Amino acid sequence: MAEERSKVAAIGTFASAADHAECRRLHRRYGTTYYFATQRFPAAIRRRVHALYGFVRVPDEWVDNPAHTNKDAQSRALSDYRAQLLRGLEGVRPEEPALRAFCDVVHEVRMPLEEPLLFLDAMQMDLTVDRYETYRDLRGYMRGSASAVGLMMCAALEAGDDPEMLAAAQALGEAMQLTNFLRDVAEDAARGRIYLPQEDLRSFGVTEDEIFSGVISDRFCNLMKFEIARARALYALADIGIPMLPPCAQKAVQLARVLYSRI
Incomplete structure (x- = not known):
């Protein structure tokens, strides 16, 4: 392997x-x-x-x-x-x-x-996996689904191998993936998947039945605010790396970051 x-x-x-x-x-x-x-x-x-x-x-x-x-x-x-x-x-x-x-x-x-x-x-x-117990577990999945895409983008841009820049690229990939999860809660639930960590659901008192039924409660809104703050922190980490990209790529990546963070 x-x-x-x-x-x-x-x-x-x-x-x-x-x-x-x-x-x-x-x-x-x-x-x-x-x-x-x-x-x-x-x-x-x-x-x-x-x-x-x-x-x-x-x-x-x-x-x-x-x-x-x-x-x-x-x-x-x-x-x-x-x-x-x-x-x-x-x-x-x-x-x-x-x-x-x-x-x-x-x-x-x-x-x-x-x-x-x-x-x-x-x-x-x-x-085979439709639940993630902890955020750490979810990050394990996102290492392939999101961080890897950020690193492939760096290769496509021929951006080099600066560790700080590569870490920022991974953070941007994760931030965009979390944005997808938050946008697509209902769509993912229709497929039997819940990407929001189970520990977070319990912390905010949100049940799986509420997720599957589309119940929008104060508890659910507070859960979403918590996850949004997590995504915003990742976008902030990503911002460190954008100036390290080749100049010809910075505007495009910055635009994608701004547009996606507003979804």
């Missing part, structure tokens, strides 16, 4: 213009806030970011689409996606357009493979 996680692409170009166009289409359709901010990037970086979005969106769609209810089939699809990625980095052309574009980006910027694999691990977790 350690060897698998350390590989990077050493092969040439897979993706066609149509593959990159498909990634851009996915980004525009499903990630409108991110897509709008992405327009501030130079063209070469924008292409990489669209490819990264395509890479994460395809498996996320398999996991979150209400039409996909067969967990065995979802797990097999994720395993095949992972296998295509690994084969792609060995020179075998992936079948999935988004993977073809992403493999080219991994090769282009010499992206460490650990982060894409951690992301795919988190997608597999979504098929």
Whole structure:
């Protein structure tokens, strides 16, 4: 496994213009806030970011689409996606357009493979884990679902390896993921998932039945205020790293941060 996680692409170009166009289409359709901010990037970086979005969106769609209810089939699809990625980095052309574009980006910027694999691990977790007892447990999930995306973005931006900058990128990924959780409480509950830590529900006296029923009580509002403060603290940590990014990337990332924090 350690060897698998350390590989990077050493092969040439897979993706066609149509593959990159498909990634851009996915980004525009499903990630409108991110897509709008992405327009501030130079063209070469924008292409990489669209490819990264395509890479994460395809498996996320398999996991979150209400039409996909067969967990065995979802797990097999994720395993095949992972296998295509690994084969792609060995020179075998992936079948999935988004993977073809992403493999080219991994090769282009010499992206460490650990982060894409951690992301795919988190997608597999979504098929089997639907509660998190503590915030620490939730952060373990977000290491793959969110922090890894922040680090992949740093690689796509060729932002370097300053530890403070990378920590800020992880904080921004977590802040945006928490924003999603707070926005999508009802949507996640409809899928049988509660991302809000169980310890926090108990602390504020909110029951799972209230979450599933959509009850908006004072206790629930206080819980949400607590989680919002947690997200805002992460956004503040992220702000430290934005000036450390390449100048050509700072405006786009700052815009995404501002827009997303207002959702």
